[in-house]
Amino acid sequence: METFFPWRAGNRFELLVDGHQFFPAMLEGIQSAKQEVLLELYLVEEGRCSQLLVEALCLAARRGVTVRCLFDGFGARALSKAARRRLEQAGVMLRLYNPLHWRQGFANLRRDHRKLLLIDRKTAFIGGTGATDNFWQPGEAQSLCHELMVRCIGAITLDFYRLFEQQWSPPARPWRQIFWGATRRSRLPAPPAISQGMGRLAWSDAVTHRELVQSLLRHIHHARQRIWLATPYFLPSWKVRRALRKAAQRGVDVQLLLASNNIDHGPVRYASHRYYPSLLRAGVRIHEYSPRFLHLKLVLADGWISVGSCNFDHWNLRFNLEANLEAQDEALTRACATCLQQGMADGQEITLEHWQQRPLYRRLLERLWGLIDQLILNLLDKRD
Secondary structure, three states: OOOOOOOEOOOEEEEEEOHHHHHHHHHHHHHHOOOEEEEEEOOEOOOHHHHHHHHHHHHHHHOOOEEEEEEEOOOOOOOOHHHHHHHHHHOOEEEEEOOOOHHHHHHHHOEEOOOEEEEOOOEEEEEOOOEOOOOOOOOOOOOOEEOEEEEEEOOHHHHHHHHHHHHHOOOOOOHHHHHHOOOOOOOOOOOOOOOOOEEEEEEEOOOOOOHHHHHHHHHHHHOOOEEEEEEOOOOOOHHHHHHHHHHHHOOOEEEEEEEOOOOOOHHHHHHHHHHHHHHHHHOOEEEEEOOOEEOOOEEEEOOEEEEEOOOOOHHHHHHEEEEEEEEEOHHHHHHHHHHHHHHHHHOEEEOHHHHHOOOHHHHHHHHHHHHHHHHHHHHHHHHO
8 A cells, every 4th residue: 555645636525513414424325335334433332323323234234235344442342242243143344453452561552543434435434433322312413522524425435445455454563563663754745726625535553653743734834824723632742832833923823622621531631731821822722612522633724624533642643543534625624614613612712811820729630640641751752
């Protein structure tokens, strides 16, 4: 497989906001499949959402469609044995990525964090959802998680297929090479001019984990009007933080949409708070989204979009398989901008004055979890 996927023109993209939009569309795609369904997910838990997904996959397999599912061995541990038997008995091919085992040691940290669905190599869905009731509760107008998926139709779907195939039958490599391997040195494809349907698939694994960050940094450096970034876990590298500060200082509209206390990993939020003061002083605007758990991962730099599974934090980029759609498409850009604007309006803006008035207990928690995160980061840097 080539090192980087190229930019491909002539695609159609549709932004689907929250589970009540994207899960019915995904199920409809599975139900309409004629030849093949490929599904790669990190989080799959027992519940109404996963039951409907399993049912759709089983029905597709029984009518002769080839159905292959690649679930993460840790993220899918809450999927019942009964559900797995149903899949296998219906003819669904199910594999678990890197099942947990005490003998693997640090290799247990490698996880498949991608969220991909491919229908007949013609339609693909990419984003950040899991198959749990937090992302979609059938019959409910609003889910507990604020999330995005993008439906893609066109030549780019063949790249989704190739990425899935590579992970379904990966080449044999020593785990140490996979875990601490060197990064690639190929040249990142230059972005084309903004046009309708221009997109590429960006990906990473534990060996090739620099592409997503390289691309992000390139577009932050080149942005002239806006950089809007949404992520639930804000633990970016020093280079990314510096690039955001410099962009704000040169007059770019830099705004971050981050999770509030409505988050599943509180220590991560406290660890990220140590970055707020320098960003605020540089002119970066920070919004914390409070209505629900903000789980979407979306970057908008002028007209360039990156949306998918990657949080751009050091943990994701070192240990996880990730996949993002990068696009230069006017309609998708407008839809993403509207989504981010709404999220910022629904959240609370954190000003430097507001930040300096936070209570002592929060300062202590920020210091504690910030130190722990830095110790982990220092250990990872030594092992790279």
